[in-house]
Amino acid sequence: MNDLASDITKWLMQRPAWQQEAVERQLKKGDLSDSDIDEIASMLKSSTGPIPSTTPTFSGLQGVGQNSEALRLVSIGDIQGIESLKPFRPLDFGEGNLSVIYGHNGSGKSGYTRILKRICGHPRANQLRHNIFEAPPEKKQCTVIYQVDSDIHEEVWHADSDPIDRLRVVDIFDSEAATFYLSSETDVTYTPPQIALFEQLSDTCNRVKALLKREQGELVVALPRIPAEYVSTPTAISYQSQSLHKLPAAVINDLKSWTQSEQKNLDDLLYRLKTPDPAAVARQKRQIKVHVDQLVSRIMASSEALGAEQIQGIRNKQQDALTKRRIATEAVKVQSAQLNGVGTETWRALWEAARKYSIGEAYPGREFPATNEGDRCVLCHQDLGPDARKRLQEFDASIRGTLESAASNAEETYTKALERLPTWMTSVEITAVCTAALDDSWAPVLTEFWAQVQLSCKRLKLGDPQEQAMPIATPAENIERLQSYSDTLEAVALQFDQDASQFDREKAADIKLNLEAKRWTAQQESSIDEEIVRCKKVAQYDKWIASTNPQAISKKAGELAQIAITEAYVQRFNAELGSLGAEHIRVTLNKTRTNHGVVMHKLQLAGASTTPSVSLVDVLSEGERRIISLAAFLADVGDKPHIAPFIFDDPISSLDHDYEWRVALRLSQLARDRQVLIFTHRLSLFGAVEEAAKKMGDSWKKDNLVQRFIRVYQGISGHPTEEVVASANTKKANNILLERLNQAISAGSKNGPEAYERDAQVICTEFRKLLERTVEDDLLNQVVKRHRRSVQTDNRLGALSCITPKDCQLIDGLMTKYSAFEHSQSSETPVRIPEGDELRADLDRL
Incomplete structure (x- = not known):
């Protein structure tokens, strides 16, 4: 056995440290408690648990299992409610x-x-039962006495309780x-x-495994159940994966994220799926695109027209016109002029009015001014004298001169520049364009922009009398948004053009459903993170549980x-x-x-x-x-x-x-x-x-x-009794019958002959059986026996020589006399029961 212990020790030194610890405890304590299993399981889960240790000695292997206690059963009694036993x-x-x-x-x-x-x-x-022919008992118990070495133990044992460990x-x-x-x-x-x-x-391995499985079972799934309509989607399959923690990081991130682009795709799909006439929608989208493009063009044109350089150009034209007019006005002031203000704007307006009246009414078909002999002034209707005619001719010459022409051209250029200023959108127009092409969020943006345009235009047209017109910066971000929206409208229109001819609604419905599932899983981000942590723990438990395999x-x-x-x-x-x-x-x-x-x-x-x-x-x-x-x-x-x-x-x-x-x-x-x-x-x-x-x-x-x-x-049943005649040796059996006879005689003396005969008849029957056994055991010295196949002669045959005819006659006579009590007899030959003295004499003779 020493070689066996050495072989076991060598094998154990190669086992994981947690199993080595289990063996050490088994050798010291025998059966391990639940706390032992808890500590061994904790050791298995530690970093050193799976690695063999070099410190165990397993010294208890040499003397384990020795037990010198001697156990004996002494008695069992006081049986209540068990089987039919009630001794x-x-x-x-x-x-x-x-x-x-x-x-x-x-x-x-x-x-x-x-x-x-x-x-x-x-x-x-x-299972122990009570006597089924009686009512259920109140108690089912018995008393057991047993001995361990020299110590006597008595326990009352209940039939439904655990066994007695000893x-x-x-x-x-x-x-x-x-x-x-x-x-x-x-x-x-x-x-x-x-x-x-x-x-x-x-x-122990199985107990540790059971503990680990219980702990693993307490790691409850953290994920909410995905709605039934999504269970067959690719997203749901990933979401419900038993190895969620093993999925690629990209797949997990995809489960947890939901972008604006995906929301837009979902909205588009929902719109496309509920659209009965894709071609009509395509036309509608392009009409909206026209409004958007026109708005973009108008905004950009206004921004360009009211840029800093353009505003300065208008101001330059204004200044040029003013300057040239002043020069022209100065030039019109001829020596013959009798009044001030000749050449001013008012004077020129009067001059031009007089021109129109002269050409159209006073002197039609003739050039202005009419200065022939006899002509009258078109304003005062007086005859024109030589001085007046000369003065009018000088005025006309001045007006028709180079300076006047330059001043007029500059003023016309300035006027046209003002006329080219952009028109701003009214609140009605803004509301209309938001309703037709945009949404209400654009109304304040457009209102603010066109208010700036309006203010700048008004100031420019007024010639910046008090505050100068401010340049309008191009709203690049809003332009980009509108252009992107325009592109999207075109893309949507193209998509609906395609849908009109080859839209796969079933496939689109599947994509839509998967997007909805993805939107739902993204809302479970924290639960997914918790489930990944749980799955990693479960996987770790799987490894620990696998290590408990006792193969x-x-x-x-x-x-x-x-x-x-x-x-x-x-x-x-x-x-x-x-x-x-x-x-x-x-x-x-x-x-x-x-x-x-x-x-x-x-x-x-x-x-x-x-x-x-x-x-x-x-x-x-x-x-x-x-x-x-x-x-x-x-x-x-x-x-x-x-x-x-x-x-x-x-x-x-x-x-x-x-x-x-x-x-x-x-x-x-x-x-x-x-x-x-x-x-x-x-x-x-x-x-x-x-x-x-x-x-x-x-x-x-x-x-x-x-x-x-x-x-x-x-x-x-179960009553212990004295040794019976049939089982006692012949000498003892004979004495038993003699004692019974004394009791029968006593009973007859007290209660009459019937009492004696009742007991005496049984004694006679037992006596007849005893006679058969005495032939086997005493007369034939147990050489042959009815219940034994073999004939045993070992030191037995010599005694047979002592048998005498008298012995045979005694046995034969008694057998004949008492056979009537063992075998049935004819009613014509009634059996007589011997008196007490006679029966005693026969017993004494035997």
């Missing part, structure tokens, strides 16, 4: 190691066994155990502690168990077959698999020509099945280090006398070291165990063989 006094198992409890069928043997199976935590124990090491064989060993895969009840360590480590543990356990368990188990099974006289039965015990560190075995036919699926039950006889299952049970539990009782309930069912004798010998041998309790209804086994105990030595038999009897009374 008047406890069933005492005595102080010896070999106890045989005899009773007829229905006397309560199986009831006691079922209780013991539940108390001892037997894996195949059935009694879990008791092993029980009954018909259910026999079936189990024949038909099922079994793990060895006792596993060497170093190998059992692997089973416990595997269980490597099972593999190593299987390697070690092949030597330490399987080979030893098979050897014990074969040895038990030999001790029970069943080595000729063609069965073998084979290892089938290792499951979570537990090595499984199964009984199979040896050398069968058919497939391995043929069951033992289909081939072996009932007796062969019973002896094979008993050998498997003994091989399984026989090597346990615990000094604990064995319980057998009718172990010889279906066995012949040879197997019965072998079983009695083997159970007696088991009783050398441990307590063995045998429940049976077979007198033959009762006697065989007594014979087998003799082979262990008379002193051993005296110290260890305990014989108990149970019976049923008034429907209540």
Whole structure:
């Protein structure tokens, strides 16, 4: 075993640190508590947990599993509400190691066994019931007394409670155990502690896994459920991905973002999908585009016309006109002028009015001024004298001169420049264009712009009398917005042109639905971030849970168990077959698999020509099945280090006398070291165990063989009684009958002859049976017995020479006399019950 411990230590040093810690705790504490599992799981999740540590020593491997406590069952009694058992006094198992409890069928043997199976935590124990022929009891309990070394323990055990932990090491064989060993895969009840360590480590791994899965299950999904109409979209598929955290960053960012462009695309799709006449919409969009383009042109033209350079140009033209007019006015002031103001604007207006009147009314067809002899002034209608004619001619010459022409041209240029100033949009026009092509948000923008245009134009036309006109800057940002809007309108129009001829509405609906899904997921940005964190945690838990897989543990356990368990188990099974006289039965015990560190075995036919699926039950006889299952049970539990009782309930069912004798010998041998309790209804086994105990030595038999009897009374089973005549040896049985006779005579003296005869008739019947046994045990010295196949002559034949004719006559006479009480008789020959003295004399003679 030292080599085994060394091999296990070397293997454990290569295991993760958290498993090493689990083993260290198992060696120190045995079963691990929930807090131990919590701490081991925390270690697994740490950075050092998955890495083997070099510090463990596993020193406890050498001495683990040793147990020197001796356990004995003392008694079971005070049974209330369980099965049909209600004994008047406890069933005492005595102080010896070999106890045989005899009773007829229905006397309560199986009831006691079922209780013991539940108390001892037997894996195949059935639920205990109350007596179904009575009302449900208030209590279902019993009192169990057991001994551990020299300490006596008494416990009241309730039928619905857990087993008594100290009694879990008791092993029980009954018909259910026999079936189990024949038909099922079994793990060895006792596993060497170093190998059992692997089973416990595997269980620890499963407990850690269960804890991790519980913690993982608490990581609740953070994502809201996506609306049902979106579940089939590409966006929804990504959103609902079980590995959301593994998606590319671009995909995740796309799930969380929603741009103006995407909103516009969605709006366009919604509009296109609800548009029944795409061609009409295209025309409408282009009409709006015309308004927008015209507005852009007008704004740009106004901005250009009222730029700083253009305004300065107008001012320059104004100044030029003023200057030239002043020069021309000065030139018109001729020497003949008699009044001031000649050449001024008022004077020139008067001159021009007079010209029109002269040419049109006064002197039509003649040039102005008319200065012929006899002509009159067109204003005062007086005759023109020489001075007046000369003065008018000088005025005309001045007006028609170069300076006057330059002044007029400059004024005309200035006037035309003012006329070319832009016209501004009125509030009515602004409202109309916003309604037709834009939206209301443009109204204040346009109002402010055209107000500036209007102000500048007015100031320029007034000649900047008080405040100068300010240049108008080009609104580049708004122009860009309007031009972009114009381009969009054209693009939309083109799209609707295309829709009119080849629009795939189904595809567009899918795109629209996916955009809506994307808009919805973008609103869940924080939940998506939380879910990604959760998914990463879940993935980490998956790795931790995967590391708890006990496959490597099972593999190593299987390697070690092949030597330490399987080979030893098979050897014990074969040895038990030999001790029970069943080595000729063609069965073998084979290892089938290792499951979570537990090595499984199964009984199979040896050398069968058919497939391995043929069951033992289909081939072996009932007796062969019973002896094979008993050998498997003994091989399984026989090597346990615990000094604990064995319980057998009718172990010889279906066995012949040879197997019965072998079983009695083997159970007696088991009783050398441990307590063995045998429940049976077979007198033959009762006697065989007594014979087998003799082979262990008379002193051993005296110290260890305990014989108990149970019976049923008034429907209540399990009553312990005194030893019955049928089972006691002949001398003791004879004394029992003598004691009963005294009681019968006493009853007759008190209650009359009927009372005596009732008891005496039973005594006569028992006496007749005793006579048969005395022939076997006393006269023939047990050389032959009815319930034994063999003839045993060992130191017995010599005594037969002592038989005399007188002995034969005595037995023959008594047999004849008392046969009437055992066998039915004719009513014409009534049976006479002997008087008390006569019956006593016959008993004394025997």
